[in-house]
Amino acid sequence: MKCKKTKIMVCLLTVFFVSLQIQAAETLIGEWNMDGAVVTKTVSVLNSNNGQGGGFINESRTVIESSYGDVVFGGPRAASYYAIYPASQTAGGLGASGEAGDKSLLVRGGEKESAFIGGVMYEVESGFKIELNFKLFEPREPANVGVTYYPNGWITVPNSKPILVTGGINRFKIELVTDGEGSGTAKLNLVCWPASGSAVSLETDFAVNVDNWNHVAAWLEGGNLYIQLNNGTVFSNSAGISLKASFDPALSYNGLTFGAWNGASVWPRAYLDNLKLYSIEPICGDWGYLKGDLDKDCKIDFIDIDLFIQQWLSCTEPGVTDCVNVNQ
Numbered sequence: 001m002k003c004k005k006t007k008i009m010v011c012l013l014t015v016f017f018v019s020l021q022i023q024a025a026e027t028l029i030g031e032w033n034m035d036g037a038v039v040t041k042t043v044s045v046l047n048s049n050n051g052q053g054g055g056f057i058n059e060s061r062t063v064i065e066s067s068y069g070d071v072v073f074g075g076p077r078a079a080s081y082y083a084i085y086p087a088s089q090t091a092g093g094l095g096a097s098g099e100a101g102d103k104s105l106l107v108r109g110g111e112k113e114s115a116f117i118g119g120v121m122y123e124v125e126s127g128f129k130i131e132l133n134f135k136l137f138e139p140r141e142p143a144n145v146g147v148t149y150y151p152n153g154w155i156t157v158p159n160s161k162p163i164l165v166t167g168g169i170n171r172f173k174i175e176l177v178t179d180g181e182g183s184g185t186a187k188l189n190l191v192c193w194p195a196s197g198s199a200v201s202l203e204t205d206f207a208v209n210v211d212n213w214n215h216v217a218a219w220l221e222g223g224n225l226y227i228q229l230n231n232g233t234v235f236s237n238s239a240g241i242s243l244k245a246s247f248d249p250a251l252s253y254n255g256l257t258f259g260a261w262n263g264a265s266v267w268p269r270a271y272l273d274n275l276k277l278y279s280i281e282p283i284c285g286d287w288g289y290l291k292g293d294l295d296k297d298c299k300i301d302f303i304d305i306d307l308f309i310q311q312w313l314s315c316t317e318p319g320v321t322d323c324v325n326v327n328q
């Protein structure tokens with residue numbers, strides 16, 4: 001921000017308020033260490049072949065208990081559970097810390113063998129943050145539904161994008177992406193569906209550790225998407241989007257799902273642990289920007305007029321005398 005002497009107080013105040021805006025409050029919705037007791041319970045599942053509008057019925061399922069919402073084995077629809085390679089809780093020592101008592105969730109099957117936590121995405125209005133540890137599952141196992149595994153046990157179809165986690169119905173997902181060349185490297189792709197317009201995606205580099213535990217954090221704040229893998233580069237996309245709203249909670253699914261969803265033919269084979277979900281209070285940017293809001297502070301005032309006047313009759317037309325290249 002350029003500050004002229006006469007406007008120094010305005011600038012200072014603006015910087016103050018902008019810094020307030022980017023310290024949006026995070027509210028923890030839940031954290032799941034996958035170490036709880038495994039029990040059989042009556043749980044609410046979708047009474048529909050579609051996640052939206054069909055309502056819910058009760059079904060007996062195996063769960064990992066959690067005070068933030070049980071982790072339910074199987075998909076979120078009625079009868080979406082069978083036991084070829086069902087989701088499961090590992091033995092102690094197979095959690096992200098490697099310590100003796102630490103357990104994790106293992107998903108290694110198709111849609112019906114995924115896992116979910118019901119309802120928690122209803123608490124996300126706009127901005128959110130999700131983080132978790134994951135480790136790709138080895139070794140290969142016999143094909144359980146007639147698929148071939150490439151190039152490692154954790155990919156079922158070349159160039160596929162198996163889903164690690166989805167939030168609600170088309171609200172967000174984090175998927176695993178291979179290089180498509182069989183070299184065994186992978187990256188992550190974050191997809192968000194905005195309130196209007198097409199889905200927006202954001203990828204990491206090929207930095208998934210295919211042999212050990214990884215950590216991913218992904219969030220939407222101020223209309224911008226972010227993803228960080230293993231405390232490396234924070235990739236961001238200033239998409240200026242609002243997260244798609246949830247559907248009617250009495251009729252539609254809005255939980256977190258681990259594994260395939262909606263009959264996808266690809267799925268991850270992975271251990272998951274230490275999941276955390278936060279809601280981030282909406283801040284400037286979550287509702288988009290007006291065209292005249294040149295400094296993107298979510299209001300049009302004299303600072304925008306000053307920026308406009310400073311550039312009056314300037315030009316960026318290539319090759320024309322006195323025009324400037326603002327990309328340099």
Ligand SMILES: [Ca+2]
Pocket residue numbers: 033034035095096102103104273274
């Ligand atoms: Ca654990």
Ligand SMILES: [Ca+2]
Pocket residue numbers: 292293294295296297298299300301303304
């Ligand atoms: Ca402004």
